[in-house]
Amino acid sequence: MHHPTHSTTPASHSSRPSDPSRPFSPDDLVEQLRAAGCVFAEDEARLLCETAGGPAQLWEMTARRVAGHPLEHVLGWAQFAGLRIAVDPGVFVPRRRTEFLVRCAAASAPAEGTLVLVDLCCGTGAVGAALLAALGGRGELHAADLDPAAVRCARRNLADNGGHVHEGDLFTALPDRLRGRIDVLTANVPYVPTADIPLLPPEAREHEPRPALDGGPDGLALLRRVAAEAAGWLAPGGVLLTETSSHQAEPAAGILSAAGFAVTVTTDPELWATTLTARRP
Numbered sequence: 001m002h003h004p005t006h007s008t009t010p011a012s013h014s015s016r017p018s019d020p021s022r023p024f025s026p027d028d029l030v031e032q033l034r035a036a037g038c039v040f041a042e043d044e045a046r047l048l049c050e051t052a053g054g055p056a057q058l059w060e061m062t063a064r065r066v067a068g069h070p071l072e073h074v075l076g077w078a079q080f081a082g083l084r085i086a087v088d089p090g091v092f093v094p095r096r097r098t099e100f101l102v103r104c105a106a107a108s109a110p111a112e113g114t115l116v117l118v119d120l121c122c123g124t125g126a127v128g129a130a131l132l133a134a135l136g137g138r139g140e141l142h143a144a145d146l147d148p149a150a151v152r153c154a155r156r157n158l159a160d161n162g163g164h165v166h167e168g169d170l171f172t173a174l175p176d177r178l179r180g181r182i183d184v185l186t187a188n189v190p191y192v193p194t195a196d197i198p199l200l201p202p203e204a205r206e207h208e209p210r211p212a213l214d215g216g217p218d219g220l221a222l223l224r225r226v227a228a229e230a231a232g233w234l235a236p237g238g239v240l241l242t243e244t245s246s247h248q249a250e251p252a253a254g255i256l257s258a259a260g261f262a263v264t265v266t267t268d269p270e271l272w273a274t275t276l277t278a279r280r281p
Contacts, residue, residue, distance in 0.1 A: 029062060036066040044071055051075050070203045081130035088153045092212035093204075094126035098188060100273035101243045102127055104266055106134040108239045108277055109184050115139040116178060116235070120170055120187040120226065123147075123212060125154030125163065127186050132161055139183075142166065144173035147209055170222075171229050182233050185240045189222035191215040191248060219248055220255060227259040227278075234280040246274050 026045060033041035044065065052058035064074045072078040072087040072094075079085075080094045081102050087093055105127075109115055115138060119128035122143035132141050141163040143154050151167040158165055166173040170187075192213050197205065204213065215221055223242060230240045240261065244252045253263045253276055261278035268275075 029058075032062055032066060036068075038065070047071070047075060051077075068202050068206065070207055073207060078124070078126070080126045081133070083126070083130055083133060085124050085126045085129065086153060086156050087124055088149060090207070090209060091147070091150050091153045092123040092208050094124055097268075097271040097273040098127060098243055099130070100266075100268040100271050101186060101188060101241055101275050102130040102134060104275045104277055105131050105184050105186050105239070105241045108241065108279075109135055110237075113138075115183040116181050117141045118174065118178065118182050118185045118233070119143040120173075120185065121145060121189050121212075121222070122154050122165070123150050123188075125157040125165065127188055128154075128163060129157050129161065131184070131186065132163070137161065140164075142174060142178060144168060144170070146170075146173075146211065149209075150212075170225060171233060174233070179233055181235050183235055183238050185230060185234060185238065187223075187226045187230075187240060187242050189215065189226060189242060191219040191223070191244050191252075193217060193219040218251070219245070220252055223252055224255055227255050227261075230278070231260055231280050236280065238280050240278040240280075242276050242278075244274050244276060246272075249274050249276065252276055 029045040030041045033044050038044050048058060048061050052061055061074050065071060070093050073089045076087060077084050078087045078094050081099045085094055117128065117131060117139040122128055122145045125143050128141050128143045132139050143158060143163060144166040145151050145154060146169050148167060151165055154165045190213050192215050194214050194217055197214055234240065249265050253265055256263045256276060256278040261280060264277045266275050266277065
């Protein structure tokens with residue numbers, strides 16, 4: 001799961017694509033997308049044209065985008081950390097900022113040996129797939145999510161690298177044999193405070209599952225649950241990494257410190273990304 005900020009958000013649902021009986025010209029397509037408020041209309045038009053199987057499908061995809069569906073749901077995939085990740089309708093869309101979490105996780109991993117990697121709140125499985133790729137395939141990857149649709153999507157994305165995807169609530173989804181053996185644990189828990197959900201862009205609010213967005217009253221409810229159990233699942237010296245907002249970083253770090261972890265807060269200003277790295281002693 002990831003904090004929602006899509007790069008493009010249609011400002012209006014009132015525009016509709018032109019007559020589907022005639023093919024779009026590239027200019028038509030850009031005009032329709034721009035009228036709907038898509039900031040990167042030229043880029044989106046190119047992606048839609050490359051993905052559509054013909055004029056009728058292009059018209060249908062454009063209609064969905066103009067109506068406010070996330071671009072990644074319309075395309076059926078997202079680009080993430082150099083990988084093409086399948087994204088099904090109704091599943092949380094991986095955000096580019098979360099690539100920073102993957103980079104931090106790869107940098108925190110032991111330099112040698114076969115690693116045990118776990119991605120909780122995995123959504124599409126993008127974080128686990130990208131981390132395993134960054135480590136050159138040097139790991140046994142497990143991912144878990146509570147949402148059956150996310151689990152189905154993650155299984156598609158992780159099938160080629162031998163990843164195991166489990167359905168269930170946080171650690172209860174994992175095989176017990178992983179307890180005390182996890183080298184790198186990523187848990188990109190939802191961290192939007194409940195009261196802020198109505199302020200999210202419509203494409204997140206209306207088309208992504210609420211449990212993937214809602215982090216409880218202060219946005220830190222899921223992190224508290226992860227922090228309370230993580231040490232028992234990590235190997236000695238293992239690391240837990242999670243993403244948060246810049247203004248939540250201090251209280252989030254306090255939660256992890258109170259659970260016995262040595263915590264480092266790292267930011268990437270270009271991606272507007274903040275990652276917490278919590279190491280088990």
